Amino acid sequence: MEEFRTAYARLCAAPQEPVLRRLRECGAAPGRGRLDLAAQSLSLETCGALGRLLPGAAPFAEVAFGDCGLSEEGVTLLLHGLCSNTTVKLLDLKGNNLRTMGAEALGKLLRQNKSIRSLILEWNSLGMWEEGFSSFCQGLGANSFLQRLDLRNNQINHQGAGELAMALKQNTSLQELDLRWNNIGLLGGRALLNCLHSNKTLKRLELAGNNIPSDILKAVEQAMNHNQDRQTILTETQNRAYILSKEVLSLKDEKTKQFLDLMGTIDKQREEIARSDRMSAARVSQLQEALDEQHSIMNSLKAKLQMTEAALALSEQKVNNLGELLNAMRQEQTSMAECHFKELQQQKQEGADREAKLLRDLSVAREKNLLLKNQVDELEKKCKVQQDQLFQVKQDLTNTTAELKLRAMQAEERLETEKRRFKQSLEDMESLRVKEVDHLTQHMEASERSMQERIQKLEAIRIALKEELSQTKAAALTERGQAEEELIKVRNQARLEEQQRLEHLEEKLRLMTESWDEAQNCCLKQKQMVAEAQAKASQLSLHADGLRRRLEELQQDLNSKEEEKVTEVNKVKVELQEQIGHLQAERTAQDGLREKIAALERQLKALSSSHREAMLDKEGEISVLLEKLRMKEADISRMREEEAQRASFLQNAIMAYVQGSLLGTHSSRK
Numbered sequence: 279m280e281e282f283r284t285a286y287a288r289l290c291a292a293p294q295e296p297v298l299r300r301l302r303e304c305g306a307a308p309g310r311g312r313l314d315l316a317a318q319s320l321s322l323e324t325c326g327a328l329g330r331l332l333p334g335a336a337p338f339a340e341v342a343f344g345d346c347g348l349s350e351e352g353v354t355l356l357l358h359g360l361c362s363n364t365t366v367k368l369l370d371l372k373g374n375n376l377r378t379m380g381a382e383a384l385g386k387l388l389r390q391n392k393s394i395r396s397l398i399l400e401w402n403s404l405g406m407w408e409e410g411f412s413s414f415c416q417g418l419g420a421n422s423f424l425q426r427l428d429l430r431n432n433q434i435n436h437q438g439a440g441e442l443a444m445a446l447k448q449n450t451s452l453q454e455l456d457l458r459w460n461n462i463g464l465l466g467g468r469a470l471l472n473c474l475h476s477n478k479t480l481k482r483l484e485l486a487g488n489n490i491p492s493d494i495l496k497a498v499e500q501a502m503n504h505n506q507d508r509q510t511i512l513t514e515t516q517n518r519a520y521i522l523s524k525e526v527l528s529l530k531d532e533k534t535k536q537f538l539d540l541m542g543t544i545d546k547q548r549e550e551i552a553r554s555d556r557m558s559a560a561r562v563s564q565l566q567e568a569l570d571e572q573h574s575i576m577n578s579l580k581a582k583l584q585m586t587e588a589a590l591a592l593s594e595q596k597v598n599n600l601g602e603l604l605n606a607m608r609q610e611q612t613s614m615a616e617c618h619f620k621e622l623q624q625q626k627q628e629g630a631d632r633e634a635k636l637l638r639d640l641s642v643a644r645e646k647n648l649l650l651k652n653q654v655d656e657l658e659k660k661c662k663v664q665q666d667q668l669f670q671v672k673q674d675l676t677n678t679t680a681e682l683k684l685r686a687m688q689a690e691e692r693l694e695t696e697k698r699r700f701k702q703s704l705e706d707m708e709s710l711r712v713k714e715v716d717h718l719t720q721h722m723e724a725s726e727r728s729m730q731e732r733i734q735k736l737e738a739i740r741i742a743l744k745e746e747l748s749q750t751k752a753a754a755l756t757e758r759g760q761a762e763e764e765l766i767k768v769r770n771q772a773r774l775e776e777q778q779r780l781e782h783l784e785e786k787l788r789l790m791t792e793s794w795d796e797a798q799n800c801c802l803k804q805k806q807m808v809a810e811a812q813a814k815a816s817q818l819s820l821h822a823d824g825l826r827r828r829l830e831e832l833q834q835d836l837n838s839k840e841e842e843k844v845t846e847v848n849k850v851k852v853e854l855q856e857q858i859g860h861l862q863a864e865r866t867a868q869d870g871l872r873e874k875i876a877a878l879e880r881q882l883k884a885l886s887s888s889h890r891e892a893m894l895d896k897e898g899e900i901s902v903l904l905e906k907l908r909m910k911e912a913d914i915s916r917m918r919e920e921e922a923q924r925a926s927f928l929q930n931a932i933m934a935y936v937q938g939s940l941l942g943t944h945s946s947r948k
Contacts, residue, residue: 282331283528289327297324302372312338316370318346325352329359332366336781342370344398350379361390372400372428381410386418396426405434405460408441415441419448426454432766439466443473446480456480461785462488464679474501475780499523504854511861518868523933529879533747536886540743543893544736551729551900558907565914572921575657576707579928582665583697596683598792603684614938625927632919637912646915650922664929667936703928707921714917721910729903732896739892743885765864779853781844790839806943 283301287293296318304313320328325348332341343356353376360366376384381404387394404411412432418424434442439462446452464469467490474480483498 282337285331286324286327289330290323292323293327294318294321294324311337312342313340314336314342315346316342316344319941320346320352322349322352322355324433325349329355329357331360332356332359338366338372339366341366343374344370345373348374348376348380350377354383357387360394363391364393366393368396368398368850369394370722372398372402374402376402376404376409378410378877380404381407381414385413385415388414388417388421391421392423394424395691397424398428399432400428400430402432402483404432405438406829408437411438412441415445418442418452419445421449422451424449424452427452428456429460430456431459434460434462434466436461436463436466436469438462440469443469446470446473449477452480455480456484457488459487462490464489464491464494467491467498468787471497471501472784474498474505475784478505478508482511498673502554522868522872525875529875530751532883536882537744537747540889541738542888546739547893547896547900548733551733554900554904554907555726561911565918568918572918572925575925579925587693590690594690608688610938614934617934621930622927625923632923650918653922657872657922657929660929664932664936692935696931703924708922711917714914721906732899736892736896739889743889746885747882757874764867768860768864774851779850783850786843786846790843794836 284302287298297315297320300318301313302317320343340358348356348371353371353374357380360369374380376399380402384397384399384404388397404414411704415438418427434457439457439460442457443466446455451772462485467485467488470483470485471494474483483502484493485498623692
């Protein structure tokens with residue numbers, strides 16, 4: 279505000295002190311959006327300066343120049359500055375005696391300005407000059423932003439009212455018009471009433487103090503009520519359409535969120551399945567490594583046996599004379615076999631007990647695996663000890679060659695039988711291992727295939743759900759488009775019917791007005807003729823009677839026309855009621871659409887619940903598969919233990935054989 283005041287002082291050679299004082303007061307006031315210079319006598323220089331400042335740098339929403347006694351030039355300068363202004367919403371110019379140039383400047387302002395919503399022109403003289411007021415009305419007709427216009431006490435006659443009616447037919451934004459205390463009269467009231475048939479935005483029209491008949495005022499009031507009802511219905515339909523669009527958008531957001539949640543859960547399940555596959559693959563690789571280690575152990579045992587066979591082949595050359603001791607050795611061998619059989623049965627029972635313990639203690643499987651690895655290490659150590667013992671036995675055999683000649687044949691047969699048994703056990707172990715590995719691979723492949731098939735089924739279900747969602751959306755959009763097209767068609771038909779009927783009524787009213795004007799003209803002529811023919815009354819009495827009869831006929835015609843007008847107005851009311859019924863039917867159709875949307879929502883909820891149940895079933899199947907994998911791991915660990923037990927049985931058998939051979943040598947010495 280201070281910048282505006284300094285700019286005003288700079289532009290004026292002799293700035294007015296009251297104006298500066300008022301600008302200072304406006305700057306000190308808390309609300310800085312109003313420029314109030316009412317009741318200030320503004321000079322032409324001040325008007326020019328304000329006209330220069332108002333276009334761009336004016337921070338005002340309301341401007342008041344009421345009762346300022348502005349001249350024609352000053353008003354034109356001010357209004358020229360306001361033509362390009364974009365902030366002023368209210369303009370007050372009451373009590374300035376605006377005339378031709380002021381009316382023309384106002385018309386230009388209304389044509390160019392796009393921000394003014396309220397214009398106060400009370401106590402002026404715009405209606406005295408027809409040309410200026412016609413330019414003002416042309417600007418009003420071209421304006422599409424003004425909402426409130428005050429034209430009280432502007433000396434507007436019936437011709438000005440006609441111009442104003444033509445402007446109101448073109449205007450589509452004005453909502454309030456105040457024409458009180460003018461000279462509009464009967465003809466002007468009719469013109470304004472006729473324009474209301476085409477103007478549907480005007481909500482308030484004040485016509486008091488204009489010598490307008492009460493029936494026209496009532497018709498104007500009815501038209502205003504009709505416009506207000508129309509505006510309320512339009513606002514309600516717009517609000518409902520906006521609410522429906524919001525609901526549809528919210529439904530779309532909810533469906534997209536649900537779909538994203540479903541996709542997230544499917545991705546998580548895929549990740550879990552991939553993780554379980556990786557874990558199972560890692561476990562299978564661990565089992566394969568353990569089997570490879572057992573194979574290496576068995577190969578080392580085979581190598582040791584080959585070494586013992588070579589040593590025994592060397593001893594065969596020295597023990598050809600030991601045939602006498604074969605029977606005793608055979609008896610000892612049978613007894614040893616029975617002992618070994620009993621020991622094997624005991625070990626089998628112990629293995630069964632161990633298997634039961636392992637089934638109970640699945641949670642300690644990893645620790646037992648570590649213990650088994652330690653046992654394997656101990657077995658390797660025992661094998662080394664056995665190698666040392668075998669080397670010692672070789673030394674003993676070389677020292678006691680003479681004594682071992684009798685037992686060579688028996689040892690040879692014994693070794694051959696044990697060799698066969700060992701080979702058979704090895705072959706059985708390998709066949710069992712191959713079968714179990716094949717069974718495990720087949721089971722894993724079948725499980726992977728079943729999981730892939732289930733994943734494909736889930737993806738097919740997801741694609742079907744997507745298609746159903748897209749179909750429901752398309753159906754909703756098509757139904758909405760059809761409803762909107764039907765609404766537009768009904769509205770267009772109603773508008774066309776209203777326009778046709780209004781045009782028909784306007785033509786009838788125009789004919790009635792023309793006949794009424796003709797009748798008035800005839801009455802005036804007859805009065806003139808009566809005044810002129812007072813001297814000739816005796817001669818023209820018959821002619822006067824004929825004229826009176828003609829007047830009565832005209833009055834009867836007028837009465838009949840008024841009755842027709844009343845009937846047509848009633849018809850228009852009935853048609854409006856029918857249109858209201860159509861709008862209510864449209865409202866019911868919108869309610870039906872809402873019910874359809876609710877039904878679609880229920881269907882979507884049912885689909886989501888079924889999809890969730892399917893996902894829960896799939897999770898249950900995945901848990902069952904995981905339990906099967908755990909059982910297979912337990913079986914593999916049990917097989918490892920059985921293989922370790924078999925290796926220990928073989929080691930014990932070899933040790934028993936070696937000890938038996940040593941005992942035989944000691945007994946022979948004795």
